[in-house]
Amino acid sequence: MTDENLVRTPLYERHQQLGAKLIPFAGYEMPVQYTGIIAEHNAVRQQAGLFDLGHMGQVDVSGPQALDYLQRITTNDVSQLVPGQAHYSMLPNPQGGVIDDILIYRRPGGDGYMVVINASNHARDVAWMKQQEAALALNAGVRDISDETGMIAIQGPNAVAITKTLTSDPIESIPYYAWDKASVARVPVLIARTGYTGEDGFEIYPAIDQATTIWDALMAAGADKGLQPIGLGARDTLRLEARMPLYGQELSDTISPIEAGLGWAVKLDKGDFIGREHIAAIKEQGPKRKAVGFRTTERSGAPRTHYPVGVNGSPVGEVTSGAFSPTLGENIGLALIEAESAGVGKPLQVEIRGKWIDAEQIKMPFYKRPGA
Amino acid sequence: MSNPSDLKYTKTHEWVRLENGVATVGMTDYAQGELGDITYLELPDPGTSVSATEPFGVVESVKAASDIYAPVNGEVVETNEAAVGSPDVINSSPYEGAWLIKVKLDGDGGGALMSADEYATYLEEVAH
Numbered sequence A: 001m002t003d004e005n006l007v008r009t010p011l012y013e014r015h016q017q018l019g020a021k022l023i024p025f026a027g028y029e030m031p032v033q034y035t036g037i038i039a040e041h042n043a044v045r046q047q048a049g050l051f052d053l054g055h056m057g058q059v060d061v062s063g064p065q066a067l068d069y070l071q072r073i074t075t076n077d078v079s080q081l082v083p084g085q086a087h088y089s090m091l092p093n094p095q096g097g098v099i100d101d102i103l104i105y106r107r108p109g110g111d112g113y114m115v116v117i118n119a120s121n122h123a124r125d126v127a128w129m130k131q132q133e134a135a136l137a138l139n140a141g142v143r144d145i146s147d148e149t150g151m152i153a154i155q156g157p158n159a160v161a162i163t164k165t166l167t168s169d170p171i172e173s174i175p176y177y178a179w180d181k182a183s184v185a186r187v188p189v190l191i192a193r194t195g196y197t198g199e200d201g202f203e204i205y206p207a208i209d210q211a212t213t214i215w216d217a218l219m220a221a222g223a224d225k226g227l228q229p230i231g232l233g234a235r236d237t238l239r240l241e242a243r244m245p246l247y248g249q250e251l252s253d254t255i256s257p258i259e260a261g262l263g264w265a266v267k268l269d270k271g272d273f274i275g276r277e278h279i280a281a282i283k284e285q286g287p288k289r290k291a292v293g294f295r296t297t298e299r300s301g302a303p304r305t306h307y308p309v310g311v312n313g314s315p316v317g318e319v320t321s322g323a324f325s326p327t328l329g330e331n332i333g334l335a336l337i338e339a340e341s342a343g344v345g346k347p348l349q350v351e352i353r354g355k356w357i358d359a360e361q362i363k364m365p366f367y368k369r370p371g372a
Numbered sequence B: 001m002s003n004p005s006d007l008k009y010t011k012t013h014e015w016v017r018l019e020n021g022v023a024t025v026g027m028t029d030y031a032q033g034e035l036g037d038i039t040y041l042e043l044p045d046p047g048t049s050v051s052a053t054e055p056f057g058v059v060e061s062v063k064a065a066s067d068i069y070a071p072v073n074g075e076v077v078e079t080n081e082a083a084v085g086s087p088d089v090i091n092s093s094p095y096e097g098a099w100l101i102k103v104k105l106d107g108d109g110g111g112a113l114m115s116a117d118e119y120a121t122y123l124e125e126v127a128h
Helices: A012-017 A037-046 A066-073 A119-135 A159-164 A208-221 A232-241 A276-285 B029-035 B081-085 B116-126
Strands: A021-025 A028-033 A048-052 A057-061 A086-092 A098-106 A113-117 A142-144 A152-155 A179-184 A187-192 A201-206 A227-229 A289-296 A308-311 A314-325 A330-338 A347-352 A355-362 B014-019 B022-027 B038-042 B055-061 B065-069 B074-079 B099-105
Touching: A012 A028, A012 A208, A028 A037, A028 A232, A037 A048, A037 A227, A037 A232, A048 A159, A048 A208, A057 A066, A057 A119, A066 A113, A066 A119, A086 A119, A098 A119, A113 A119, A119 A142, A152 A159, A152 A208, A159 A201, A159 A208, A187 A208, A201 A208, A208 A227, A232 A314, A232 A330, A289 A347, A314 A347, A330 A347, B038 B081, B055 B099
Parallel strands: A048 A227
Antiparallel strands: A021 A028, A048 A152, A057 A113, A057 A142, A086 A098, A098 A113, A152 A201, A179 A187, A187 A201, A289 A330, A289 A355, A308 A314, A308 A347, A314 A330, A347 A355, B014 B022, B022 B099, B038 B055, B055 B065, B074 B099
């Protein structure tokens, strides 16, 4: 079953050569697994994994009024970013829901910003950002640079050591949520100490025509350190264990950042921004729904997105993401439930194939890497 | 992994060994490959009646859940508890280590079963 309209990243041939199982994802033909989701998940936690992220989008925002513009259209405080620093944020809609979750990187020279957006929201985000630039009459220089920008992640306990063999730049000194220019495998890149796995490592941004060079160099450099290519299947189980949200599941147009437990990425005091009043009201009154983490306490299949969640047989919400956790060896999940039922230690049930399965609400993240 | 020639096969990718009125049932190599890493298995209790083409159990992988269908009519007399405890054996050893249930046949058992060759031809049609 192929769809000729699917886009391929520059690394498509590599995925084919590695025997990847390819699936449609956000309009792209992407690897969901190579050897197996559990083996790949474990490789990232124990050694290192390499991810093709060519499907994600990048938007340059470097005009003279870039800062004012980004402050208005995002929830986090962009004025806090020093050159070379990054933060997690969201694009709110006027009703206080979320259009997308994003990373904003302030360029190392201080001259502008790069916003990284989800593949699934690429067209919508760019249209919204350009529309707001015009509506706010701010010269922000919004430019979609996805077609020029490659993106590859290397994550895991050996990720930094592997990457270090390909550069003489002090990349090991780049702090968490910072980035810098470097030369990796003699390719000029921006290299960021960010990721979506809960492990140490980098997200690397070469020019798009150098993506294959970076991939090949890392695969060779990592061969004796257990580096494996990692598909979207393990990407999902890794981020869930680290309690990282996935847009479309934990976040949506009708879920507030406050309900989603992401109020830490909302800075109401930074000044006015889209949806601010609605978000502030929910924060002040207390959200009616809350995101909670849980584990099942009796033997069952995995909890999955949209499965009903209840207390004493009465529905209180639904699962937003759930899976068998390879690292923990048990079923875990995130659910959005009525606030009165939320609380670590409180009971919960998940409906799996017509049966209420016992679960308990637990502290998050489900997994924290040693030393973090 | 080729499909053993001493077994019979269903269109829903189960294999069957018929011996002295007892059917041993498992999932084929094609099925485990399609599912990916198997994380959970649910089997019926001994004594349960099963009917050909009706589901008798559930198998889950990281990405999917799937019913397992009985190839014959009869009564479950034994289940593979080791496979329930370590369902990944279905991935690593779908024919030997991962038999799932043994069924005492009701009459001749019924069921539309294919030979190994017929199953191989069938796979060429379904497996894009």
